[in-house]
Amino acid sequence: MVTIRCKDREFTNIQAILFDKDGTLEDSQSFLRELAIKRARSIDAQIPGIGEPLLMSFGILDNYLNPTGLMAVGTRGENEIAAAAYIAETGRSWFEALTIARQAFAEADRYLMRNPRTSPIFDGCYDVLKALAQAGLKLGIISADTTANIERFIEDHQLSEIIQVAIGSDRGLRKPDPALFVQACQSLGVQPEFTLMVGDAQIDIEMAKQAKAAGTLGIRWGQPTATDLKNADVTIFHLDRISILD
Numbered sequence: 001m002v003t004i005r006c007k008d009r010e011f012t013n014i015q016a017i018l019f020d021k022d023g024t025l026e027d028s029q030s031f032l033r034e035l036a037i038k039r040a041r042s043i044d045a046q047i048p049g050i051g052e053p054l055l056m057s058f059g060i061l062d063n064y065l066n067p068t069g070l071m072a073v074g075t076r077g078e079n080e081i082a083a084a085a086y087i088a089e090t091g092r093s094w095f096e097a098l099t100i101a102r103q104a105f106a107e108a109d110r111y112l113m114r115n116p117r118t119s120p121i122f123d124g125c126y127d128v129l130k131a132l133a134q135a136g137l138k139l140g141i142i143s144a145d146t147t148a149n150i151e152r153f154i155e156d157h158q159l160s161e162i163i164q165v166a167i168g169s170d171r172g173l174r175k176p177d178p179a180l181f182v183q184a185c186q187s188l189g190v191q192p193e194f195t196l197m198v199g200d201a202q203i204d205i206e207m208a209k210q211a212k213a214a215g216t217l218g219i220r221w222g223q224p225t226a227t228d229l230k231n232a233d234v235t236i237f238h239l240d241r242i243s244i245l246d
Contacts, residue, residue, distance in 0.1 A: 002135050003245040006234045011215045016190040020199035021143035024219055028119040033065040035112055042104035047090055057082050068228050073201045075144045075169040121157045128239045133162045135244045138188040140165030176203040178211035205232045
């Protein structure tokens with residue numbers, strides 16, 4: 001077991017750390033913003049005037065991605081449902097609205113490719129993760145993204161020997177359901193009370209707290225005073241604020 005120090009807090013008897021992906025390990029803000037814009041434009045081409053309200057529902061305002069908004073923390077399915085709801089308000093049937101939304105999302109996927117260039121790992125993350133793994137900690141990722149995309153991220157950034165578990169929203173559970181955190185712990189062979197959670201959104205923090213995690217670390221790169229992370233045990237602005245004491 002390991003003692004982790006983060007700012008003025010120490011967490012003892014830690015066996016594992018679970019991380020969110022988007023906004024925590026992966027600098028995906030630009031990619032997600034462009035993806036949302038492409039989705040909205042595709043739908044707006046069929047239903048003029050709906051583009052701007054859609055962008056707002058996705059959490060895009062003045063070309064800025066709200067880190068607490070639907071695009072940043074929601075699953076693909078939740079974003080599709082939100083888009084379909086706006087389309088249905090124009091008088092389309094629910095079936096037609098959902099079809100239009102899904103086709104627009106598929107078109108956006110073909111247009112934009114997620115890769116190390118469009119969604120790089122945050123500076124310094126690899127070294128911190130490697131050090132944590134070398135200290136004997138078990139590491140995993142739980143994300144609103146699909147498991148396939150998490151595994152692609154792990155492969156793209158040579159994390160296969162560091163990250164032992166990858167669980168996405170397509171496995172039946174979604175944040176902030178604490179059962180998702182418990183499932184990840186079981187996959188690592190550890191108990192929640194010996195596991196830390198690191199995430200950039202309130203749902204990460206609430207999920208871990210409900211699961212009785214050892215502690216919660218809120219991260220907002222370059223913004224240490226993020227008010228939406230006030231319930232986290234510690235808020236940091238860089239992953240290297242996590243240090244190993246023994």
